[in-house]
Amino acid sequence: MPTEPPAKPLLPPDLGGELLAAVSRSFVLTLKALPTPLRGPISLAYLLARSADTLADSAEVPCPLRLQALEQFAQILNTGEPAENARCRQALAALIRSAFLDRQTLPAEALLLQRFERCWQILQTCEDGTRRLIHEVLGHIIDGQRWDLEFFGAATEVKSLPDAQTLQRYTWQVAGCVGEFWTQLCLQLMPEVILPSDGRAKLLEQAAEYGCGLQRINILRDIAADLRLGRLYLPVSDAAAAAAQPVLMQAQWDEQWLKALQNLHQGRAYLRQLNHRGLRHATALPLLIGLQTLRALKQSNWEQRMQRVKISRWRVIGLLLRSLWASRSSTAMDQLVAELSHGLEG
Numbered sequence: 652m653p654t655e656p657p658a659k660p661l662l663p664p665d666l667g668g669e670l671l672a673a674v675s676r677s678f679v680l681t682l683k684a685l686p687t688p689l690r691g692p693i694s695l696a697y698l699l700a701r702s703a704d705t706l707a708d709s710a711e712v713p714c715p716l717r718l719q720a721l722e723q724f725a726q727i728l729n730t731g732e733p734a735e736n737a738r739c740r741q742a743l744a745a746l747i748r749s750a751f752l753d754r755q756t757l758p759a760e761a762l763l764l765q766r767f768e769r770c771w772q773i774l775q776t777c778e779d780g781t782r783r784l785i786h787e788v789l790g791h792i793i794d795g796q797r798w799d800l801e802f803f804g805a806a807t808e809v810k811s812l813p814d815a816q817t818l819q820r821y822t823w824q825v826a827g828c829v830g831e832f833w834t835q836l837c838l839q840l841m842p843e844v845i846l847p848s849d850g851r852a853k854l855l856e857q858a859a860e861y862g863c864g865l866q867r868i869n870i871l872r873d874i875a876a877d878l879r880l881g882r883l884y885l886p887v888s889d890a891a892a893a894a895a896q897p898v899l900m901q902a903q904w905d906e907q908w909l910k911a912l913q914n915l916h917q918g919r920a921y922l923r924q925l926n927h928r929g930l931r932h933a934t935a936l937p938l939l940i941g942l943q944t945l946r947a948l949k950q951s952n953w954e955q956r957m958q959r960v961k962i963s964r965w966r967v968i969g970l971l972l973r974s975l976w977a978s979r980s981s982t983a984m985d986q987l988v989a990e991l992s993h994g995l996e997g
Contacts, residue, residue: 864914
């Protein structure tokens, strides 16, 4: 196993401990498995991305104000001149206070928005290469969120995506680019933890496909909740008819289920190239949960899908423990993935 370089300071307690635990305890478990040099940058990127998610998903805030907030976030990322950047941050902070904070239904999300400026200050202390990668991935995520709000808006009737290419672009913007970011950060800070046998370009492609697969699973799993908001992320010709009779979207649903499985196969290939036990575990856990979710979705009927299919908390804990054990070697992890994949394509 490669030796980790000396540890650098992680996030301060008010961000790295209190805030991360409030926002996502499951992410904290993943974070603890990562090599020390990766924890701070990945935590920071996660908190800033979740801030953007909160701005985009604040249903009690009118859609134009959410779009304005995301536009101001993008301006902060794209403005290098210090005085102008400070002005953009102050404008977003004022908008958050006036339109968002009092409308959060979850205390953790209100706390996250309150700490936005603090997260940004910590980002400025990162090394140039790390800061650039975080800026890039946040830019892609915000582009996807802005497109989503502009396309669906405050929907009064169900609307679906126009074609499969739009769906592919969207899954890359909100998830595939995260796989690329994760990989680029590893290659930049700890290149020894990855053995790209097929080259850097192939490795990044596998990472992006893996991320896209996880997002496709989210779309299939959350289809009922999205329909209630007037959103159908499958490219069907008659969205209203499909919403009234979900079986009419079966062909598109099957196609995206199979595409998600193919994406996860790329995640399996990606895992084989990881040379660090903790990184292997942290990277594998979403894949293992994803495979189990695909199995549950495949075995469900439309009545069950419209109630949201998910795997139990105890099964997730079981996968966590099995991943910890299998992460001891690439071969053991590959065997676990093969076991959970068995029969899915049959």
